[in-house]
Amino acid sequence: MVARAGPVTALRPLGFSAAALVLVLIGGSVVAVLVRAEGGFSLAPQDWAALRFTVLQAALSALCSVVLAVPVARALARRRFAGRGVLVTLMGAPFILPVIVAVLGLVMVFGRAGWVSDLLGVFGIAPLNIYGLKGVVLAHVFFNLPLATRLILQGWLAIPAERFRLAASLGAGPRDIARLLERPMLRAVLPGTVMVIFLICTTSFAVALALGGGPRATTVELAIYQAFRFDFDLGRAAVLALLQLALSAVAAMVALWVAVPSDASGGLDRTVERWDATRTGLRVMDTGLIVLAALFLLLPLLAIALRGLPQIAALDAAVWAAAWRSLWVAGVSVIVTLALALPLALTIADLRARPRVARGVEIVVYLAVATSPLVIGTGLFLLIFPFADPVALALPVTALVNGVMALPFALRAMVPAATETEARFGRLAASLGLTGTARLRLLTLPRLRRSLGFSAALAAALSLGDLGVITLFADPGEATLPLLLYRLMAGYQMDAAAGVALLLLALSLGVFWLLDRGGRVDAEV
């Protein structure tokens, strides 16, 4: 065991500190709200109904996203075509859109007066009605299909090329490959993917309401909102937030318990060639799937772009200042995410001998995404207010919270890569006496580069598009781009808002592409 005292073990205190920071941030804010509450903490019958609906819509959304993402990821994994990289980046855009923009984009395409309904009208078919549970699931699939596809695609790319080569030389067809190579990989990747999406969907509120068609689509987050602003019942808000956290913790535990660690023996990083996928039927199917997914994800983006394009020239200095501020916040968020995610991922990989501890650490981090933004914001506000002016700290706090919120996605991408690196090269590195920063520089960072780039890209884009906690802290003169967008809309300036939406979309995509690309300069994805 002495030989294992590499840099990874040395990082453990850092990893645990990172997890502790997340715990303090979440726990601290909920406790701050609870402490400030006066009176009892009772739940009303409709709160239980909200909890049931939250679980139902989140579970359906997560399952639908993943079930649809598997064939799309498989198609993307075994096809090479011009513009594939651009398509993969573009398809990731819905995930990073501000909610209000995405809702309007979806409505422009799939709404009662949307493009699809117009087209159906030509053939005398009644317009689509997307409102209700199906609308909620549709919107959540729109948001999360790209994330699911990317995470599953990474699983596919992690299968060493040698295996496909061996399979081909043994005459394995698509069925055999699915059974021997792909299903074990999916068994390892899917539970975590389902869980992450489930957790994101539990805090959904504006989307669930707007497309849910009415109060039947009341989620826990809406109940928290009501407790906070309608009844000013902080106790109820905090208890509901705790309930949401407990639900998420259970979901995370189940997912991590169901997931089997992939066997992480690797190959020589050759480019994968898929001899099994050359049949015409499979080609047609894959092409069809990619086209369908691209249409579903890109049409609403196109609608947003078309609406915003005529306005983009009219954007004034305030918008550019807000854009600059948002980029600054996103930059800090990326640093926060990476500074926390790297030691966390390495620690979790290093704790393979103690899986329970590793799981515990992971679950704590996943809770970040499932915590009510309103409660975190309120809690932080209450914590900061006695000591400093929250308004003056608006941007740093936003950057910190956004960075922490992106952690679960970063871990989802980095833990498998870190585990694989440790399994494949850990012994070699130890036998060579490769320790300290040299090991980090020569082994860990190069092996993790792709997932680091993806995590940074996701953190930046999420931070750019997120309204997060800034609404409670915001200084009127220091708006971020999403906040400006909401304010424009609240002041009837729908056209200007459309221009800002397009700018936000372009910035998010640009930053995402740059960072993601930076992580795989010579890699083909």
Next chain:
Amino acid sequence: MKYLATGLMALSATAVSAQEKPVLNVYTYDSFVTEWGPGPAIEKAFEETCACDLVFTAAGDGAALLARLRLEGARTKADVVLGLDTNLTGAAAETGLFAQYDGAAIAFDLPVEWEDDTFVPYDWGYFAFVHDRALADAPDSFRALADSDLKIVIQDPRSSTPGLGLLLWVKAAYGDGAESIWADLSDNIVTVTKGWSEAYGMFLEGEADMVLSYTTSPAYHLIAEDDDSKTTAPFTEGHYLQIEVAGAVASSDQPELARAFLDFMVTDAFQSVIPTTNWMYPAVTPEGGLPKGFDTLVTPETALLFPAGEATEARDTALEEWLRALGR
């Protein structure tokens, strides 16, 4: 050294002049302080009269504003809170965080009598359903709307000020019959959104025939966009009023300045900015009258409003009915 000394003197001079100027902190809602909102013009006008520094802090909407003040309690740095409406003033007064206003009696141009010893109104408007002028058979009541095939988008009363306004509108008009009106309206409601912006955006995309907004909304399209295609449907039951008010905070360290601001609020310098920035009616019509275009707006014959003391109770009953009727 010489430069350093000069620099330090210059610095301390600015520090002193900054100290000499008292600061008035006004908490308000988001859209008030944006560059196209009333905030900038009002800040400039008031600072010309007060020899002070007026600083706006924005916090969401009216309900978020009150929640923010309650979170901060007596330690708040707010001197004035601007942007509560009559549905919130009851709860706001109960917090004990507001100081009484003892200014001169003001002749308000409100559709109702105004009596309140704490809050001062600065603008008002009627809730109404906005639709395209081209819409044939626009309904003239909730009953007619419920019986029609028209589609509407509304806001959730739990998260939106207009949503709450609609809830109280139906309650004020129909009393115990409100629940059955909602039940009949349920097939007209395309969806319920979190806030006004989503709903209005969806309406502009053609997702519904009508959207809940204000009778003054068409004025924006007419004056700012030169577009007269939007109008509102007058309802025979009457229209629910929203009166927006401001109040001085009891714990303020600038009580005179806060009072001066409330006094200033009902003068022309403030009131003349309101119509074409906040798109509401001024509480005291300025000398020059209302801007051109406001004369084209629908003016309801009956104004409905729950008194501040009754709004909270009516709201809770009405919300239960609303949830029951639409949750089916």
